[in-house]
Each structure stands twice: as structure tokens, then as C-alpha cells.
Amino acid sequence: MKNNTGRTVKLILLNVFFIIICIGSLVPILYAxxxxxxxGNNLLTSRFxxxxxxxxLDNYKAVLIDNPFLLWLKNSMILSVATVVLALGVSVTGAYAFSRKRFAGRKSILYILLLLNAFPSILSMFAVYRILKPFGLVNSYLGLILIYTGTMAIFGIWNLKGYFDTIPVEIEEAGKIDGASDLRLVTKIMLPLARPAILVTSIMILIFxxxxxxxxxxxMTGSEKYTLATGLYSLQATEYTRNWPVFSAASILVSIPILIIFFALQKYMVSGLTAGGVKQ
Incomplete structure (x- = not known):
């Protein structure tokens, strides 16, 4: 009886602790x-x-009408959708190959990819610029999409490989006995089974x-090619033109599409994130 009471008290205290953390994390969002x-724009001199x-509602009108917010939104959507499609194409095929095929240097390649992803992206800035410049890919959507794809494909490969490892090989063997080709095995069996991990990977790439x-x-140069992130920074570019209400309104509008997608797919988040780390 004492053990059960102590366990219940610990569980209640733990829940209260996490509730306090959640409430504390919501404070900046609610304040924004x-x-x-x-x-008024006198936030730094007024009481909390x-x-x-x-x-x-003038702040939201200023964001949507006085600033090219919708153009920045279009640019971000183009980059996000294209990157998700390309990165998933590379990640799914690469992860399946690393999970199911056995070839020389398989583990070494995986660890090299992981090591490359461990370095801050800013260290590769100059090298990437020198690579893209001769091909005319600087200040172009294609160049930025290739950068994002190369950056997130490594994460996608590792995450999806872990999920493919959890799918029993016997399922594929049964499909082969029934006469299914390799392409059919992947598209009709593996991909539907890996849907949670694929959706989670897509969301992570999209958020990035x-x-x-x-x-x-x-x-990217020129306000007509700004993304939402660079557009938000431009609203606060100088100390003398800072308008915190307008900036907060823009920040809220930027967050809404991601929140909608996240809540629509949240049922896949737990299974997709946890299953990817079961096996190597």
C-alpha cells in the first residue's frame, strides 16, 4: 500500500512539474x-x-498589405515543397538501400554522413558558394533547394533507415514468394508501413x-526573393525602425501554417520519432 501511495505521489508531482514547464513555455507565445x-510600440518602457x-488589427493589416508578406510566403512555400519532395526522394531510396542491402563500406558511409551533419552549416558557406557560383545557382531558388536537400537528406536517411530496420524482413520475403517485384515491394509494402516515419521526416524538413x-x-538578394525568415528579419533590420507589434503579428502569421500541418499530423509524431531509433 505504501509503495502504491508513494508511486502515485511521485506521478502527481511529475505531472505538476511538466504542467508548470508547459505553462512557462507558453508565456512568450501568449505575450507575442x-x-x-x-x-502602441512602447513595450520596452511599459509594464508587462x-x-x-x-x-x-492594424498590425496584421500592415503585415499583409504594407509589406510583401504574401510574396515571402510564396517563396517559402516553393522552397519548402520542392525541398521536401527532393529530400524525401533521396532519403527514402537511400534509407531503404542502407537498411536492406549489404555492401562494402555501408556503415562507414553512414558514419561519414553523420559526421558531416555534425558540423555547423556556416562552416561550409564559402565552399558551397564556390561550388554554386560557376553554375549560376547563386541567387536562385534551385541553388537554395539543392543546399537544403543536401542538408536534410542526411537526417532523412538516418531517421528512415531506423524505421525500415524495425519492419520485419519476412514481410518482404512473403511478397517475393507471391511474385512481387522489387519496385512493387517498396511502393506497395514498405512505403505504406513506413508512412509515420515518412510524415515525421517531411515535417522536420519542412520546419527546417x-x-x-x-x-x-x-x-538570395533582393526583397522579391526573401523568404519568411529573411523577411521577418528585414522588419527589424535597424534599431530606429523597429515596430514590435508588427513584428509579432508577422511572427504569428509565419507560425500558423506549420502549426496547422503539425496538429493535422500529430498522431503520427510519436510512432514516427520513436521507432526510428530502435535499431542501427
Whole structure:
């Protein structure tokens, strides 16, 4: 009886602890929402409050009308969709090969890819620029898509390989007995079984591209080619033109598409993230 009571108390305290952490993490988000509806720009000199002193929608109108927000949104969507498609194409085929095929240097290649992904991307900035410049890929969507694909394909390969490893080989062997070709095995058996991991990988790639700033601001010039991340920074570029309510409104609008996608696919998140790390 004492053991059960102690276990219950520990569980309650643990739940209370995590609830406090969740509430604390929501404070900046709730405050940003409050600021986005505030008519004044005197936040640094006023007292902290979740309730706007003067409620207004002008900040959202300024983002959508006075600034090329919709153009930045289009640019980010082009980069995100193209990167997700290319990175998944590389990741799925590569992960399946590393999971099911046995060839010389298989583990070494995986560890080299992991090592390359461990270095900060900014270290490769100059080398990537020198590679893209002769092909005219600087200041082009294609160049940035190739950079993002190369960056996230490594993550995709490792994540999907772990998931493919959890799928029993006997399922494929049964398909081969029934006369299924290799292509049919992958498209009709493996891909449907790996759907949770593929969706999670897609979301992670999408979030990376949606929020990426360093490569976008380095390889893309001109406000007409800004992504949402670089566009947000441009709103706060100088100390004298900072408008925190407008910036908060833009930040909220940037977050909405990702939140919609995340909540729509959240049922796949736990299984997709945990199963990928079961085997090597």
C-alpha cells in the first residue's frame, strides 16, 4: 500500500512539474499574441501585461498589405515543397538501400554522413558558394533547394533507415514468394508501413526550410526573393525602425501554417520519432 501511495505521489508531482514547464513555455507565445494586437510600440518602457492597452488589427493589416508578406510566403512555400519532395526522394531510396542491402563500406558511409551533419552549416558557406557560383545557382531558388536537400537528406536517411530496420524482413520475403517485384515491394509494402516515419521526416524538413535564415540571406538578394525568415528579419533590420507589434503579428502569421500541418499530423509524431531509433 505504501509503495502504491508513494508511486502515485511521485506521478502527481511529475505531472505538476511538466504542467508548470508547459505553462512557462507558453508565456512568450501568449505575450507575442498580445503584442500583435497592441496599438502602441512602447513595450520596452511599459509594464508587462498579457492584455493589450489598445486593441487593434492594424498590425496584421500592415503585415499583409504594407509589406510583401504574401510574396515571402510564396517563396517559402516553393522552397519548402520542392525541398521536401527532393529530400524525401533521396532519403527514402537511400534509407531503404542502407537498411536492406549489404555492401562494402555501408556503415562507414553512414558514419561519414553523420559526421558531416555534425558540423555547423556556416562552416561550409564559402565552399558551397564556390561550388554554386560557376553554375549560376547563386541567387536562385534551385541553388537554395539543392543546399537544403543536401542538408536534410542526411537526417532523412538516418531517421528512415531506423524505421525500415524495425519492419520485419519476412514481410518482404512473403511478397517475393507471391511474385512481387522489387519496385512493387517498396511502393506497395514498405512505403505504406513506413508512412509515420515518412510524415515525421517531411515535417522536420519542412520546419527546417520554413525557419532557415543563414543560407537564405547569404545566397538570395533582393526583397522579391526573401523568404519568411529573411523577411521577418528585414522588419527589424535597424534599431530606429523597429515596430514590435508588427513584428509579432508577422511572427504569428509565419507560425500558423506549420502549426496547422503539425496538429493535422500529430498522431503520427510519436510512432514516427520513436521507432526510428530502435535499431542501427
Amino acid at each position: 499574441i498580445s503584442v500583435s494586437f497592441n496599438a 501585461s498579457f492584455i493589450p492597452k489598445v486593441f487593434t 526550410v520554413w525557419n532557415e535564415y543563414i543560407f537564405a540571406v547569404t545566397f
